[in-house]
Amino acid sequence: MSWIRQLFSRRRLYSDLSEEIHEHLAEKIEELVVSGMPREEAAHAARREFGNATLIEERGREVWQWPSIESFVADIRYALRMLWKNPDFTLVAVLTLAFGIGANTGIFTILNGAALRPLPLPNSDQLVSIYQSFRGHVRRNVYGNPNLFSYSEYQDYREHNHVFSGLIAYQPDVQATLGGDHPQQVSGTLVSCNYFPVFGVQPALGRGFLNSECSKPGANPVVVLSDTLWRSAFAANPSIVGTTIALNRSPFTVIGIAPPGVGGSEIVPSAFWAPITMQTAVERGNEMLNDDNLSWLVLIGRMKAGVSLARVRAELEVIAGRLDQDHPGRKTTLAIQTTTFFGGPQEHTLALGVGAAILGAVGLVLLIACANIASLLLARAAGRRHEIAVRLAIGANRARLVRQLLTESFLIAALGGALGSLLAFWSAEAGVQLLLAHLPRGAPPLVFSVSPDARVLIFALLLTLVTGIAFGLMPALEASRPDVNAALKEGDASYQGTLVTGGRLRRVLVGVQVAVCMVLLIAAGLLMRGLYRAQTIDFGFDTKDVAIASFDLIRQGYSQPRAAAFQQQLMDRLTALSGVDSVAEAATTPLSDSHFGTGVSIPGREGWQPAEYNIVSPNYFSLLGIPVVRGRGFLKSDSLMTNGGLSF
Amino acid sequence: MKKPDRRDLFPGALEMMVLRTLRRQPMHGYALVQHIKRTSDDLLQIEEGSLYPALQRLLKEGLVKAEWGISSTNRRVRTYQLTPAGIKHLNREVSNFERMLDGVTRVLAGGEA
Numbered sequence: 030m031s032w033i034r035q036l037f038s039r040r041r042l043y044s045d046l047s048e049e050i051h052e053h054l055a056e057k058i059e060e061l062v063v064s065g066m067p068r069e070e071a072a073h074a075a076r077r078e079f080g081n082a083t084l085i086e087e088r089g090r091e092v093w094q095w096p097s098i099e100s101f102v103a104d105i106r107y108a109l110r111m112l113w114k115n116p117d118f119t120l121v122a123v124l125t126l127a128f129g130i131g132a133n134t135g136i137f138t139i140l141n142g143a144a145l146r147p148l149p150l151p152n153s154d155q156l157v158s159i160y161q162s163f164r165g166h167v168r169r170n171v172y173g174n175p176n177l178f179s180y181s182e183y184q185d186y187r188e189h190n191h192v193f194s195g196l197i198a199y200q201p202d203v204q205a206t207l208g209g210d211h212p213q214q215v216s217g218t219l220v221s222c223n224y225f226p227v228f229g230v231q232p233a234l235g236r237g238f239l240n241s242e243c244s245k246p247g248a249n250p251v252v253v254l255s256d257t258l259w260r261s262a263f264a265a266n267p268s269i270v271g272t273t274i275a276l277n278r279s280p281f282t283v284i285g286i287a288p289p290g291v292g293g294s295e296i297v298p299s300a301f302w303a304p305i306t307m308q309t310a311v312e313r314g315n316e317m318l319n320d321d322n323l324s325w326l327v328l329i330g331r332m333k334a335g336v337s338l339a340r341v342r343a344e345l346e347v348i349a350g351r352l353d354q355d356h357p358g359r360k361t362t363l364a365i366q367t368t369t370f371f372g373g374p375q376e377h378t379l380a381l382g383v384g385a386a387i388l389g390a391v392g393l394v395l396l397i398a399c400a401n402i403a404s405l406l407l408a409r410a411a412g413r414r415h416e417i418a419v420r421l422a423i424g425a426n427r428a429r430l431v432r433q434l435l436t437e438s439f440l441i442a443a444l445g446g447a448l449g450s451l452l453a454f455w456s457a458e459a460g461v462q463l464l465l466a467h468l469p470r471g472a473p474p475l476v477f478s479v480s481p482d483a484r485v486l487i488f489a490l491l492l493t494l495v496t497g498i499a500f501g502l503m504p505a506l507e508a509s510r511p512d513v514n515a516a517l518k519e520g521d522a523s524y525q526g527t528l529v530t531g532g533r534l535r536r537v538l539v540g541v542q543v544a545v546c547m548v549l550l551i552a553a554g555l556l557m558r559g560l561y562r563a564q565t566i567d568f569g570f571d572t573k574d575v576a577i578a579s580f581d582l583i584r585q586g587y588s589q590p591r592a593a594a595f596q597q598q599l600m601d602r603l604t605a606l607s608g609v610d611s612v613a614e615a616a617t618t619p620l621s622d623s624h625f626g627t628g629v630s631i632p633g634r635e636g637w638q639p640a641e642y643n644i645v646s647p648n649y650f651s652l653l654g655i656p657v658v659r660g661r662g663f664l665k666s667d668s669l670m671t672n673g674g675l676s677f
Numbered sequence: 678m679k680k681p682d683r684r685d686l687f688p689g690a691l692e693m694m695v696l697r698t699l700r701r702q703p704m705h706g707y708a709l710v711q712h713i714k715r716t717s718d719d720l721l722q723i724e725e726g727s728l729y730p731a732l733q734r735l736l737k738e739g740l741v742k743a744e745w746g747i748s749s750t751n752r753r754v755r756t757y758q759l760t761p762a763g764i765k766h767l768n769r770e771v772s773n774f775e776r777m778l779d780g781v782t783r784v785l786a787g788g789e790a
Contacts, residue, residue: 042733045743045745045755046729046733048753048755049706049729049755050726050729052707052752052753052754052755053706053707053725053729055752056707056752057707057725078724078725079724079725079726080724080725080726080727081726082726085726085727085729085730086729088729088730089729089730089732089733090733091730092730092733092734092736092737093733093737
């Protein structure tokens with residue numbers, strides 16, 4: 030264990046070395062004096078022959094050290110002392126950085142929680158989402174999102190792959206009215222019966238689905254409730270298991286309650302889960318299971334141990350290629366990635382796009398902070414010029430000095446980064462709460478975790494390092510320029526010269542700050558203006574004093590004639606109310622988030638033009654103040670499907 | 678300020694010369710450097726100080742050991758002495774060096790032909 034002995038006897042080793050060098054010089058001088066040289070001249074000559082004694086002694090000592098670590102510790106000690114001696118500077122720099130780094134880390138934390146972090150499910154790194162997109166000759170029905178799968182496609186992928194221990198399919202965000210004394214609208218999920226086992230979730234009460242419950246369409250009206258719904262609608266009563274509840278007026282038997290905190294794999298937590306084969310019972314009027322050309326199911330697989338994403342891709346692409354053979358001219362591309370919230374290609378692009386824009390903005394804020402501290406450091410470097418010149422003069426090399434100055438910068442950055450990250454983690458949580466509380470009414474209750482994970486910590490650390498270099502490097506190089514002579518003889522002309530160049534760098538920094546500030550100000554101004562415009566823009570229709578009520582009678586089990594009768598009666602009675610001027614019907618409201626699309630063929634033009642459409646009652650246009658520019662609007666006699674009229 | 682052209686020794690050369698010199702007889706630093714300078718007829722430009730980091734390295738590797746004593750001129754000196762490991766190391770280094778030198782010389786001679 031000689032290195033331990035070295036560690037303890039190091040002081041001795043150093044003093045030996047020091048004495049030895051001293052003796053060497055003494056002996057040399059003695060010899061020169063004996064040979065007839067004046068003593069003073071001999072001392073000079075001896076030193077010249079010997080070289081830089083300070084540096085050599087340091088080199089000699091370094092032999093015994095783990096040089097990088099030990100001089101690093103020394104640098105940190107020295108840097109701490111310097112920061113402690115300048116509390117104002119330290120405070121300003123650390124707070125500025127805390128703000129800059131904190132803003133970035135905070136935004137990244139939210140982005141990470143929303144779009145990057147794997148799902149809060151057991152071994153969620155094995156879960157992969159599969160999305161498809163088509164090229165070529167495609168006619169496809171879409172319910173929700175064009176990247177989803179049909180039921181028969183799901184069955185194909187499930188039966189023919191060897192890479193998943195299980196592949197699930199589900200329809201997200203299925204709206205249902207939960208019956209009872211106080212009916213309420215809830216958002217649930219229709220799932221393949223392997224849903225819970227593949228996700229690794231065991232119901233807290235009762236049981237999950239049996240595979241046989243997904244074998245026959247419409248045969249197994251069973252449902253698993255979320256813990257949240259169980260508590261809010263059924264007072265956490267355990268005897269609810271085994272009883273029957275109504276979803277969109279269809280009876281379902283409760284077979285289990287999911288564990289607390291489990292809301293599925295979507296950003297909108299699911300209130301209930303029912304077998305996918307019960308689709309028509311929940312969504313009456315829609316037959317989706319048998320439509321082989323309908324995009325409506327999300328696919329998530331759990332990879333077998335030891336299977337790579339590349340292998341999953343390769344194997345599923347073979348299946349996709351086989352499916353394409355039934356659709357001449359169609360080419361399917363699969364997007365396969367670790368499952369996250371906002372996992373679909375469209376959502377992902379949106380979340381990352383928005384996130385990148387905001388990160389860009391806060392990145393500029395950090396850039397301003399860096400420029401600010403860099404100019405402070407430059408100003409301080411002018412004050413430390415003498416100190417640095419002395420150290421250069423007694424033999425410190427420049428790289429060592431730059432490293433020491435950089436250590437100071439890193440220390441400032443680390444303090445700022447730590448403080449900023451703490452602020453960020455705290456404010457991300459608070460910020461998300463605030464954001465969720467201010468979502469428009471009727472928006473779904475989003476939940477995502479914004480607690481920091483390894484990814485966030487690495488981001489904060491890297492950001493801190495980069496920041497330290499960004500504001501520290503230039504001032505350090507500038508401060509350690511080896512014009513020792515000039516700096517020692519203050520007042521020398523060339524010393525003035527260096528002050529001027531330092532001043533130029535500082536002026537550049539100020540310029541950068543002003544420029545970046547302008548960019549940010551203009552961007553913020555435009556955003557504000559855009560927001561104002563969005564609030565005050567003329568939509569082309571009149572929303573003043575207009576109230577909207579929406580309902581879906583077909584989904585509630587009304588037949589078409591009964592629904593029409595109900596609607597007519599409702600309209601008549603509403604119109605009779607005092608204070609109601611006019612009542613109109615429409616399949617969707619303008620600028621709402623739901624719309625219908627179809628293809629229109631125009632005589633004389635090739636192919637189909639995509640067009641959105643709405644189904645409305647005759648007085649729709651007059652109620653919203655939409656002028657009919659040519660021709661006429663609908664008449665009462667046009668309705669009842671006897672006449673196809675279109676209005677643009 | 679540009680440094681005058683000076684051919685550096687290759688890494689390990691100084692150590693090898695120190696070990697070789699010490700094999701003749703134990704010496705202290707000053708005597709060592711004077712001896713090397715003298716024997717090389719001042720062909721090698723050695724900064725006297727550069728000897729000391731080299732000696733520290735050899736000490737650390739256990740190739741030499743050092744002891745304080747009094748010299749013939751009544752000076753306090755730290756005398757270095759080769760260890761058995763140092764002798765082995767020196768033999769290995771010298772034979773490596775000779776092989777290398779031989780190779781380089783042959784190539785240089787071949788270049789003339």
